[in-house]
Amino acid sequence: MRIAIHHTTHYRFAQPAWHGLQRLRLTPRSCAMQSVIDWNVSVIGGTTEVRYDDHNLNPVMLVAFDAGAEDIEVQCRGVVETHDKAGVYGKHNGCMPLWGFVTQTALTKPGTRIGQLAARFKGREDHLPMLHDLSDAILAAVAYETGLTTAETTAEAALAAGHGVCQDHAHIFIGAARELGLPARYVSGYLLMEGAEDQQAGHGWAEAHVAGLGWVGFDVSNAICPDERYVRLAVGADYRDAAPITGMSQGAGASALEVSLKVAQQSVEQ
Numbered sequence: 518m519r520i521a522i523h524h525t526t527h528y529r530f531a532q533p534a535w536h537g538l539q540r541l542r543l544t545p546r547s548c549a550m551q552s553v554i555d556w557n558v559s560v561i562g563g564t565t566e567v568r569y570d571d572h573n574l575n576p577v578m579l580v581a582f583d584a585g586a587e588d589i590e591v592q593c594r595g596v597v598e599t600h601d602k603a604g605v606y607g608k609h610n611g612c613m614p615l616w617g618f619v620t621q622t623a624l625t626k627p628g629t630r631i632g633q634l635a636a637r638f639k640g641r642e643d644h645l646p647m648l649h650d651l652s653d654a655i656l657a658a659v660a661y662e663t664g665l666t667t668a669e670t671t672a673e674a675a676l677a678a679g680h681g682v683c684q685d686h687a688h689i690f691i692g693a694a695r696e697l698g699l700p701a702r703y704v705s706g707y708l709l710m711e712g713a714e715d716q717q718a719g720h721g722w723a724e725a726h727v728a729g730l731g732w733v734g735f736d737v738s739n740a741i742c743p744d745e746r747y748v749r750l751a752v753g754a755d756y757r758d759a760a761p762i763t764g765m766s767q768g769a770g771a772s773a774l775e776v777s778l779k780v781a782q783q784s785v786e787q
Contacts, residue, residue: 520707530587534768543591551748622755631676661680
């Protein structure tokens with residue numbers, strides 16, 4: 518399947534910024550699950566200082582704000598051909614060792630509730646079926662509801678509240694999987710949704726490392742392993758480590774954010 522994406526992120530500042538940096542993980546990489554046909558990232562109001570691959574092999578752009586910038590706009594446009602691998606990404610790569618993905622982060626660290634959730638699956642050696650059951654249990658416990666959590670909400674807090682979005686579901690899954698001794702990580706990207714070409718935000722899901730298979734994806738929010746409707750952007754220990762845009766500014770004051778995202782299937786001419 519070919520998926521066309523047009524993603525614009527626009528920040529407006531209360532006053533001109535005298536300094537600012539943004540780290541962009543907005544460039545998909547070709548892998549077993551996808552082939553990047555065409556992709557371009559452009560920035561208005563900033564200058565790309567350097568491009569590099571981070572510790573997880575995510576392509577990264579470091580952008581400096583233009584002096585006195587009152588707004589900055591990041592535009593991504595491209596086409597990715599995707600392949601259904603039943604959620605199996607495969608073998609581990611990158612500079613981070615697998616044991617690094619068993620280490621909890623501030624966003625995934627279990628408290629009592631995640632500890633109790635993980636305890637339900639302790640001792641099971643059928644890891645793949647167990648992870649599917651874990652995903653189902655999380656969705657049953659945490660209803661998908663927007664506007665009630667933020668990027669700073671921890672997995673434990675979302676599970677306690679009983680509601681959240683894809684990021685929260687992924688963090689709970691990652692925290693519980695790590696509690697069970699399995700490497701797990703966060704994946705940011707896009708999802709083609711039927712009848713919803715215009716979307717409010719990108720998507721996120723989790724992957725766990727299973728012996729004999731490698732990394733396997735679990736989209737808790739949609740109760741499915743990622744298929745050909747998914748486009749991968751970046752991976753990391755949690756959302757912060759794989760976020761499409763992170764940054765800081767000085768002198769800009771408050772900022773207003775506008776996001777425009779279109780994800781559509783592209784027809785392939787014969």
